[in-house]
Amino acid sequence: xxxxxVWLAPPFGQGxxxxxxxxxxxxxxLLVAGWSQCAAPAAEKEVTEHVG
Amino acid sequence: xxxxxxxxxxxFGKAKQTDIATANVVGGIWQLKKLNAALANPKLNTENxxxxxxxxxxxxxxxxxxxxxxxGTIEKYLSAEIAAWAMAFGLGKVVKAxxxxxxxxxxxxxxxxxxxxxxxxFFSFIEQIRPGAGVVLDRTAVGCAVESWxxxxxxxxxxxxxxxxxxxxxxxxxxxxxxxxxxxxxxEKLLPSASLALTINGTNYVTNKNIVSLEFGGxxxxxxxxxxxxxxxxxxxxxxxxxAIRGRMEYGNRQFNLKFVxxxxxxxxxxxxxxxxxxxxxxxxxTYDANNSLEVTFTKVSFSMAEVVDTDGRVTVSVxxxxxxxxxxxxxxxKCSVDGICQ
Numbered sequence: 001x002x003x004x005x006v007w008l009a010p011p012f013g014q015g016x017x018x019x020x021x022x023x024x025x026x027x028x029x030l031l032v033a034g035w036s037q038c039a040a041p042a043a044e045k046e047v048t049e050h051v052g
Numbered sequence: 053x054x055x056x057x058x059x060x061x062x063x064f065g066k067a068k069q070t071d072i073a074t075a076n077v078v079g080g081i082w083q084l085k086k087l088n089a090a091l092a093n094p095k096l097n098t099e100n101x102x103x104x105x106x107x108x109x110x111x112x113x114x115x116x117x118x119x120x121x122x123x124g125t126i127e128k129y130l131s132a133e134i135a136a137w138a139m140a141f142g143l144g145k146v147v148k149a150x151x152x153x154x155x156x157x158x159x160x161x162x163x164x165x166x167x168x169x170x171x172x173x174f175f176s177f178i179e180q181i182r183p184g185a186g187v188v189l190d191r192t193a194v195g196c197a198v199e200s201w202x203x204x205x206x207x208x209x210x211x212x213x214x215x216x217x218x219x220x221x222x223x224x225x226x227x228x229x230x231x232x233x234x235x236x237x238x239x240e241k242l243l244p245s246a247s248l249a250l251t252i253n254g255t256n257y258v259t260n261k262n263i264v265s266l267e268f269g270g271x272x273x274x275x276x277x278x279x280x281x282x283x284x285x286x287x288x289x290x291x292x293x294x295x296a297i298r299g300r301m302e303y304g305n306r307q308f309n310l311k312f313v314x315x316x317x318x319x320x321x322x323x324x325x326x327x328x329x330x331x332x333x334x335x336x337x338x339t340y341d342a343n344n345s346l347e348v349t350f351t352k353v354s355f356s357m358a359e360v361v362d363t364d365g366r367v368t369v370s371v372x373x374x375x376x377x378x379x380x381x382x383x384x385x386x387k388c389s390v391d392g393i394c395q
Contacts, residue, residue: 006149012167022149024347024385027158032380034166037147 009038017041055181055188057089062126063234064196065175066137068394072195072223072300073285076176080392083234084134087215091179092124092193094226096295117295119280120287122193122222124177130203130214131240132344136386138218139346140394142198142270143384144172144303153389154343160383161270161306170302172197172272173394177220178230192230195223197301202269202309203348205245205338213245214338221274224297225287241388243338243346252312252373253325253332253353262315264363268336268348270382273304308375308382310334310350316360316369323369326358334373347385352378 004022011034019040020026067080097119100112107113128134139159140146145168147158162168177196181188199219206213250257250266257263279298288294314322324330334350350373357372375381 004149006147008147022147022156022158024158024383027147028160028349028380028383031145031147031158031160031383032163032166034163034168036145036168 007038007040008035010035059181059188060089060091061178061180061183061234062086063178063180063232064126065177066390066393067175068141068173069175069195072171072174072298073225075192075194075227078232078235081176081178081232081234082390083237084128084240085237086126086128088125088127090125091189092122092177092220092222094191094193094222094224095121095123097121117287117293119296120224120226121276122177122196122224122226123199124193124196124220124222126218126220128216128218129211129240130205130216130243130338130346132243132340132346132386132388133238133240133390134216134218135203135243135338135346136388136390136393138198138201138216139348139384139386141173141175142201142218142272143382144169144272146173146394148393148395150387152391155388155391155393157386157388157393158383159386160380171300172274172303174223174301177222178232178234180230180232180234183229183233187229190229192227192232193222194225194227195298195301196220197222197274197303198272199274200269200271202267205248205266207264208245211242211244214243221276221301223279223299223301224295225285238390241340241344243340243344247337247339249337249339250312250335252310252334253330253355255321257312257314262317262320264313264315264368266312266336268308268310268350270306270308272306275302275304278302308350310353310373310375311371312373313361313363313368313370316367320369322355322358322371323360326355326371329354331376343387343389345385345387349383350375351380351382352376
């Protein structure tokens with residue numbers, strides 16, 4: 001069974017979002033520290049150079 | 053002809069508004085039942101020209117609309133759904149996890165020094181009596197926020213032994229008629245008194261069978277007067293005679309409370325803990341089932357008052373706790389089957 005996760009954005013929007021386990025003991029300290037829920041970042045598309 | 057107050061329907065945003073002035077859309081609104089008959093009557097504040105010179109007398113000749121207030125109270129039996137809503141909107145910061153039909157909302161108060169918002173999430177509050185052709189009342193208060201919430205758990209088997217009271221205040225903005233067709237009232241999963249699990253300051257009051265009653269809550273002390281600033285807006289946009297509405301509602305100094313009554317027996321240590329100012333966590337859990345529950349944690353409390361009293365002929369101790377900040381002050385984990393609360 002996969003762990004349930006949520007994405008959190010750092011305080012003041014500084015830095016990269018983090019995927020963390022959706023457990024209160026993990027989430028609450030981050031919320032207090034200013035992290036807030038955000039959408040999962042869009043998966044990066046592989047860039048394939050077309051050589052023609 | 054008369055209209056019974058039992059006909060009052062209330063609906064409010066389970067989703068948060070996008071901003072203070074933009075009402076919830078129908079999909080973000082739910083209908084729940086309530087216990088109190090009181091309506092959230094909008095109040096129009098006025099002023100007049102009685103004290104102005106040049107009229108030749110002291111009487112009023114003109115009245116001016118100044119501003120609008122909205123305030124209301126929702127009293128309900130405590131359910132997993134209203135608990136999740138009250139924690140999300142009453143504390144203000146929410147993380148939603150889970151998938152249909154099991155959602156978990158982890159909530160804390162925002163912390164502005166760490167970049168969090170200085171306002172709580174807003175919701176719309178709808179009151180209707182016979183909406184439609186035979187309408188008696190149909191209005192939406194836009195831009196409401198939770199001023200306080202209080203949960204009371206008492207001894208006894210009935211639903212009334214586990215209740216929540218939520219007080220809210222509004223920006224003053226109204227929509228009449230609401231234009232909303234309320235969805236059917238949801239079936240709520242009650243969190244009864246008999247499901248309580250409770251540990252305060254190192255003592256499990258359910259295991260020792262000593263808890264008699266418990267009350268806890270929070271108050272946001274929203275700074276209503278700060279809501280009127282130059283440019284805050286009017287009831288009717290661009291109509292300066294329609295009365296001002298609030299353009300913001302920031303929370304003030306937030307306060308949380310926890311008090312309980314327990315049987316006082318040989319070995320009870322509440323008075324000792326008061327004298328020693330012993331500190332510890334307080335964890336309160338009320339459960340319907342594994343997927344519908346509320347767990348509230350006070351990070352650190354000490355006892356600010358402990359008095360031995362009589363409760364129905366039994367010796368009890370009435371204790372008031374002082375919630376203290378220690379890497380947070382309060383958090384709530386609310387589980388229910390409703391998606392999108394405060395999203």
